[in-house]
Amino acid sequence: MTMTSKPRLMQGNEACVEGAIAAGMRFYAGYPITPSTEIAEIAAERLPKVGGKFIQMEDEIASMGAVIGASLAGLKAMTATSGPGFSLKQENIGFACLTEVPCVVVDVQRGGPSTGQPTLPAQGDVMQARWGTHGDHPIITLSPSYVREVFDMTIRAFNLSEKYRVPCILLMDEVVGHLRERVELPDPASIKIINRKRPDLSKIEYYNPYQDYDGDGIPPMVNFGEGVPYHVTGLIHDITGFPSTKPEVTEYLISRLMRKINDNLDEIIDYEKFYTEDSETVVVSFGSTARSVIRAVKILRREGQKVGMLRLKTIWPFPHKAIQELPPTTKNIIVAEMNFGQLIEVVGASAKGRFNVIGLNKYNGELISPDEVIAKVREVNKNA
Amino acid sequence: MMEERVEIRLSGSGGQGLILAGIILAEAAILDGKNAVQSQSYGPEARGGASRAEVVISNDEIDYPKVTKPQVILALTNEALNKFKDNLAPDGIIIIDSSVKKADTPYKIVQLPIIETARDRIGRSMVANIVAVGVITALTKVVSREAVERAILKRVPKGTEELNKKALYAGYELVNQLT
Numbered sequence: 001m002t003m004t005s006k007p008r009l010m011q012g013n014e015a016c017v018e019g020a021i022a023a024g025m026r027f028y029a030g031y032p033i034t035p036s037t038e039i040a041e042i043a044a045e046r047l048p049k050v051g052g053k054f055i056q057m058e059d060e061i062a063s064m065g066a067v068i069g070a071s072l073a074g075l076k077a078m079t080a081t082s083g084p085g086f087s088l089k090q091e092n093i094g095f096a097c098l099t100e101v102p103c104v105v106v107d108v109q110r111g112g113p114s115t116g117q118p119t120l121p122a123q124g125d126v127m128q129a130r131w132g133t134h135g136d137h138p139i140i141t142l143s144p145s146y147v148r149e150v151f152d153m154t155i156r157a158f159n160l161s162e163k164y165r166v167p168c169i170l171l172m173d174e175v176v177g178h179l180r181e182r183v184e185l186p187d188p189a190s191i192k193i194i195n196r197k198r199p200d201l202s203k204i205e206y207y208n209p210y211q212d213y214d215g216d217g218i219p220p221m222v223n224f225g226e227g228v229p230y231h232v233t234g235l236i237h238d239i240t241g242f243p244s245t246k247p248e249v250t251e252y253l254i255s256r257l258m259r260k261i262n263d264n265l266d267e268i269i270d271y272e273k274f275y276t277e278d279s280e281t282v283v284v285s286f287g288s289t290a291r292s293v294i295r296a297v298k299i300l301r302r303e304g305q306k307v308g309m310l311r312l313k314t315i316w317p318f319p320h321k322a323i324q325e326l327p328p329t330t331k332n333i334i335v336a337e338m339n340f341g342q343l344i345e346v347v348g349a350s351a352k353g354r355f356n357v358i359g360l361n362k363y364n365g366e367l368i369s370p371d372e373v374i375a376k377v378r379e380v381n382k383n384a
Numbered sequence: 385m386m387e388e389r390v391e392i393r394l395s396g397s398g399g400q401g402l403i404l405a406g407i408i409l410a411e412a413a414i415l416d417g418k419n420a421v422q423s424q425s426y427g428p429e430a431r432g433g434a435s436r437a438e439v440v441i442s443n444d445e446i447d448y449p450k451v452t453k454p455q456v457i458l459a460l461t462n463e464a465l466n467k468f469k470d471n472l473a474p475d476g477i478i479i480i481d482s483s484v485k486k487a488d489t490p491y492k493i494v495q496l497p498i499i500e501t502a503r504d505r506i507g508r509s510m511v512a513n514i515v516a517v518g519v520i521t522a523l524t525k526v527v528s529r530e531a532v533e534r535a536i537l538k539r540v541p542k543g544t545e546e547l548n549k550k551a552l553y554a555g556y557e558l559v560n561q562l563t
Contacts, residue, residue: 007414008414009407009410009411009414009420009422034428118428119425119426119427119428120425175423175449175450178423178424179421179422179423179449180407180410180421180422180423181420181421181422181446181449182410182414182419182420182421288449291447291448291449292447292448294447294448295447295448298447367450369448369450369452370448370452371452
């Protein structure tokens with residue numbers, strides 16, 4: 001992307017709205033909650049100016065419902081919340097997964113559980129982003145570390161959501177949501193936008209809303225209200241969209257939903273490797289915590305310590321290959337996260353005993369500091 | 385070598401406009417062609433309660449965005465001073481309001497009537513944050529005067545530009561009177 005805009009001071013939550021509008025968001029429904037409130041506030045101001053609609057709903061459940069409805073009717077739609085609201089949205093997120101309605105859900109994480117700590121950062125919703133709604137379901141989760149990255153990742157969240165007809169979670173945290181940072185935004189003309197696939201109705205005698213016409217597992221989508229009636233249900237359904245209890249229909253649908261993600265891992269998964277080539281210890285991190293890790297790695301490298309970082313930009317689907325392809329020099333993996341230990345479970349499963357997997361966890365409402373990362377790396381290298 | 389990094393911590397209570405002051409300093413640094421981040425920390429209350437804004441300014445990329453060893457601390461309440469007075473960079477300075485009780489610290493303390501100046505000289509205690517921005521700019525030169533003035537005009541509510549400029553100049557003057 002080429003830079004054209006002048007450098008400006010922008011907040012993470014503001015960058016989220018700007019990215020969403022650049023991606024084509026024209027509908028937002030939400031119920032404001034700290035630390036995501038600025039997203040609703042700025043969306044309310046910006047959307048009418050670009051011909052979009054903003055609705056403050058009565059609660060998070062209704063917000064998620066409105067987002068699904070708007071997307072079915074053809075608008076790119078988003079909602080934003082934090083932990084307590086993310087819990088409430090889960091039922092309808094599951095509905096969007098099964099009915100394959102593209103949408104973006106932003107969760108600016110704060111301390112939990114329950115009302116927790118509204119103004120303090122945490123990364124405790126990692127597992128909720130994957131398994132917050134029940135049943136086997138596909139989901140994509142992205143996690144930005146920088147304000148500029150919030151802009152780019154919100155666009156990417158819409159693109160992936162539209163392309164694969166799957167809800168995409170943008171998993172932010174209080175630090176990156178509230179942080180104001182110098183950014184230069186790309187020229188709008190250089191931004192790649194993906195829109196949902198539509199059927200060629202002239203070649204189709206009768207449109208089945210859930211038929212895999214192209215063999216890629218992604219049914220083309222007709223917008224509601226365009227004169228092609230179809231049925232949308234949260235019950236397991238066949239290609240016509242009507243409920244079915246047949247084992248073969250059930251198995252086909254669930255596998256197709258999962259295949260949309262699993263066949264496209266290389267496109268969906270994104271991560272950054274930092275000094276991993278010859279590392280003995282690699283720190284795995286994401287979101288704002290990764291910024292502390294980068295600083296720690298820079299300092300430790302100056303001392304000659306063989307340490308690197310793997311920053312996960314896509315959290316779900318989990319980048320197993322990135323872990324398994326760490327160089328033969330790697331003995332230890334430290335998983336730094338602002339929670340009691342969530343992502344470490346998956347890293348451990350991925351490591352399959354090849355690496356020592358050690359947690360660096362903080363759950364006191366404060367960002368993990370570079371000093372804490374440095375101390376942990378020294379401890380691990382000493383014991384190795 | 386570590387990159388040149390200046391850290392500023394503005395501390396006091398909610399409603400004193402510290403976050404806006406932080407935004408203005410960060411914006412001014414960007415206008416000066418530098419890199420800057422601003423973060424904040426506050427409780428769930430809308431007014432009152434401890435509040436702080438932090439600014440990091442650097443010529444380089446800013447990785448860790450929080451303040452650990454600030455070169456400059458502004459403390460507008462006793463609570464803020466006592467919480468942060470012992471943790472600065474070696475040459476750090478602490479700027480406190482005249483309503484704040486001095487405390488023991490190995491660092492240099494500069495005490496100025498910031499809130500009183502806003503209330504009595506400008507006529508609005510609300511602009512104490514901008515008086516403080518003037519004090520920090522004149523005392524530490526972390527941002528240029530031209531940039532800070534432009535940043536203020538960009539960020540304060542329409543119709544209050546003159547009031548805020550007066551507050552900024554009053555801050556400069558407080559520092560001039562020190563010598």
